[in-house]
Amino acid sequence: MTAQIIDGKSLAQKICSDLKQKISALNGNIPCLAVILVGDDEASRIYVRNKQKKAAEVGIDCHIIELSDSIGENALLETIDELNNNPEVNGIIVQLPLPQHLDTQKIIARISPDKDVDGFTPYNSGLLSSNNPDAFVSATPKGVLAMLQSINVNLCGKHAVVIGRSQIVGRPMGKLLLNHDCTVTITHSHTVDLPSITKTADIIVSACGQPQMIKSSWIKDGAIIIDVGINRTDGKLCGDIDFDDVKNKASYITPVPGGVGPMTIAMLLANTFEAFSRQKSHPQHHCCHGHDCHCSK
Numbered sequence: 001m002t003a004q005i006i007d008g009k010s011l012a013q014k015i016c017s018d019l020k021q022k023i024s025a026l027n028g029n030i031p032c033l034a035v036i037l038v039g040d041d042e043a044s045r046i047y048v049r050n051k052q053k054k055a056a057e058v059g060i061d062c063h064i065i066e067l068s069d070s071i072g073e074n075a076l077l078e079t080i081d082e083l084n085n086n087p088e089v090n091g092i093i094v095q096l097p098l099p100q101h102l103d104t105q106k107i108i109a110r111i112s113p114d115k116d117v118d119g120f121t122p123y124n125s126g127l128l129s130s131n132n133p134d135a136f137v138s139a140t141p142k143g144v145l146a147m148l149q150s151i152n153v154n155l156c157g158k159h160a161v162v163i164g165r166s167q168i169v170g171r172p173m174g175k176l177l178l179n180h181d182c183t184v185t186i187t188h189s190h191t192v193d194l195p196s197i198t199k200t201a202d203i204i205v206s207a208c209g210q211p212q213m214i215k216s217s218w219i220k221d222g223a224i225i226i227d228v229g230i231n232r233t234d235g236k237l238c239g240d241i242d243f244d245d246v247k248n249k250a251s252y253i254t255p256v257p258g259g260v261g262p263m264t265i266a267m268l269l270a271n272t273f274e275a276f277s278r279q280k281s282h283p284q285h286h287c288c289h290g291h292d293c294h295c296s297k
């Protein structure tokens with residue numbers, strides 16, 4: 001068997017061109033995404049520039065707020081409050097990782113849930129946990145789900161093994177697949193005998209950042225393999241899956257690059273458009289205290 005490739009790049013292009021059409025129909029009333037970038041981490045700068053470029057292509061106004069890596073926690077929280085309270089801003093993301101002296105959980109939790117287009121706040125994470133359709137779902141897991149839906153796989157009852165349990169990929173991925181009736185196993189660096197678990201998987205979503213760790217001997221015939229990992233070895237990008245080895249045993253596989261990566265940006269833009277649409281149809285005040293707050297701000 002040679003696996004069919006799930007082409008994330010062209011799927012993302014289609015999602016972006018649909019978005020572009022919807023946004024151009026707004027006659028100049030365009031969504032706005034604010035990206036907070038703290039410090040001068042080179043990789044973060046590249047990611048943020050990519051997001052801004054893609055946002056411009058679909059017609060989303062993307063503002064980058066660049067802050068010094070010596071910024072104090074209170075000053076950063078105030079910046080988020082200002083964006084929360086600015087009715088011109090529809091979505092807010094904080095580019096991670098943050099410098100060590102900043103409490104990432106506290107900073108993220110300050111984003112107003114209705115502008116939390118990364119879906120990282122405890123509020124949206126809780127909505128996802130309770131299978132509430134109002135949740136903003138983190139872009140990478142949402143992109144993976146769209147890739148699975150693009151091949152028309154019936155997720156109901158499938159055994160999905162997620163490798164990795166981070167807040168931004170593994171955990172929300174597990175919840176999302178559970179919400180779609182998969183039987184989910186979430187694994188991590190302390191999992192004992194991982195290959196014996198992956199061998200029973202109908203679907204593997206790997207997000208562990210271990211270059212080419214997953215071999216064909218780890219999977220069963222016909223498994224669907226989604227590779228979230230982005231690793232750099234000898235200057236070249238590769239995923240967590242040993243693509244050349246696994247492709248002869250899997251039924252579907254995603255490439256790196258050109259797989260989940262482009263889908264992540266497309267889904268961030270889709271979430272921004274969704275936030276914009278919700279805010280236009282249900283205007284409410286935006287304060288720093290969250291969705292149901294009735295303070296006078």
Ligand code: NDP
Nearest residue numbers: 164165166169188189190207208209228229230260261264
């Ligand atoms: P983290 O480092 O936050 O999490 C990695 C997870 O993998 C942890 O839960 C860790 O376990 C687990 N893990 C590490 N080694 C192993 C192992 N040998 N066996 C099983 N589990 C293991 O990374 P992220 O979740 O942020 O990202 C994961 C990968 O996905 C990275 O390569 C990243 O670059 C990529 N990525 C790609 C995106 C895209 O758009 N394609 C978006 C975001 C990330 P433990 O919790 O025990 O430490």
